[in-house]
Amino acid sequence: MDTPFRLAAAAAAAMILSVTCAAAAEDPVARGDYLVNGIMGCGNCHTPQGPGGPDMTRFLAGGMAMDEPVLGKVHVPNITQDRDTGIGAWSDAEIATAIRDGLRPDGSLIGPPMPSPLYRGISDTDLAAIIAYLRTVPALANAVPKSSYAIPLPPAYGPPVETVAEVPRDDVLAYGAYLAGPLGHCVECHTPMAAGGHPDFQGRLGAGGREFHGPWGTSVSSNITPAGPVADYSDAELKAAITTGMRPDGSRMMPPMGYGYYARMTNADLDALVAWIRTLPARE
Secondary structure, three states, X not given: OOOHHHHHHHHHHHHHHOOOOOXXXXXXXXXXXXXXXXXXXXXHHHOOEEOOEEOHHHOOOOOOEEEEOOOEEEEOXXXXXXXXXXXXXXXXXXXXXXXXXXXXXXXXXXXXXXOHHHHOOOOHHHHHHHHHHHOOOOOOOOOOOOOEEOOOOOOOOOOOOOOOOOOOOOOHHHHHHHHHXXXXXXXXXXXXXXXXXXXXXXXXXXXXXXXXXXXXXXXXXXXXXOOOHHHHOOHHHHHHHHHHOEOOOOOEOOOOOOHHHHOOOOHHHHHHHHHHHOOOOOOO
């Protein structure tokens, strides 16, 4: 019998082979670099951090520990090309399945905070670009302990994802939703948890209030709906907050808000993201 991982890997392999010549006109490695080190902010979790910020000598080598009361003790994995402790021995299809279906090559599920339920919406061409870029990341040996969860994990996040179409970048609101959801997973941090340890996207999307514990101390995500402080920000002030970590009053945001990564976003992408945020219904 086919396992969920085998089905997902087969679908991922078919996706990788189906990337069209037209979509490939954009350099995949450059696009992947822009996504991984920009809106996705993968290094925000996968690069070890200390009180002074990320340790770039161990870029994407994992090892950061998160002690979350709801989730449990999470250890972020190594995603460099090291074959023994990273993902260097994984095929492209296996990496695609890990990102979009949340399944490792051994069939085990990748738990939160890896936002696999949102990553299921990453387009085929963007997923291929992410993998192409990850293949360029130098190997760093760093064995990371397994995470221990305080919540039950499902056997899978859904059936294997076979294909996801591109989101037109000229459709500003649709592309803004794509940036905030499948790519940037902004909604993951800025939405309170419902029962069972999952974000309440249906009832409190963007309402904030989640606590994050790390080397920086404890931070709380902001309410990004019109019921929160961003309602009083101009679009320029909101974009500055996203990319610099400075609020209009001059106060500084705390991690894990990835403003250092978001500073790489193009003006067009920032415009789309802010336009989508403005459409959120007010949630207390």
